[in-house]
Amino acid sequence: MAEFTSYNPATVRVIGEIIESFMLGFPEHIRQLGLIVLEKYGIRAVDPNRFYNAQPFLDAMKEMAQRFGRTWMARIGEQMAMRVELPTGRHSLEAAFRGLDKVYHSKYCGGEIGNWTYRHEGVSQGIQRGRMTSTNHYCCAFDRGTLEGFAKRFKPFGINDALVRHDDTQPCRKNGADSCTYIISWG
Secondary structure (H helix, E strand, C coil): CCCCCCCCCCCCEEEHHHHHHHHHCCCHHHHHHHHHHHHHCCCCCCCCCCEEEHHHHHHHHHHHHHHHCHHHHHHHHHHHHHHCCCCCCCCCHHHHHHHHHHHHHHCEECCCCCCEEEEEEEEECCEEEEEEEECCCCCHHHHHHHHHHHHHHHCCCCCCCEEEEECCCCCCHHHCCCCEEEEEEEC
């Protein structure tokens, strides 16, 4: 799925909680700029419990990515991951990554939205390694930021950092591919 393009623009809807959380990722002093862009696409006074057509939100995200850059989108993804509510039992790094697809699907309705697929690849010299593939409609940088946020939020005690990087040997949605793959390591 190409970036910022819903699989089915006429029917796929996103819960307002996601839109609200996205906007809370903006620093307060420029949040108004993001709200203006949302309004341009018909999204006003977001109710976190109501569903909204996803394509206008994706169009607004695309404009914000063009205005503010991909680094900005990664930062917003990271901030969202720090706040999103997870089901009980998803309070470790492995559990968060394994449960991400379920959480993602719980925030949408009305049709296909893509997936997050996680695979643990083992341990080498004390370093854990996993691989996440995303086929959703967000941009590559936003998804990388989301994974970085989960890595920071759920890294094991005593671990200084978890690294998330795009696997440049695999296809990328920013180049029109259907998926992006990220390598995650910690330990």
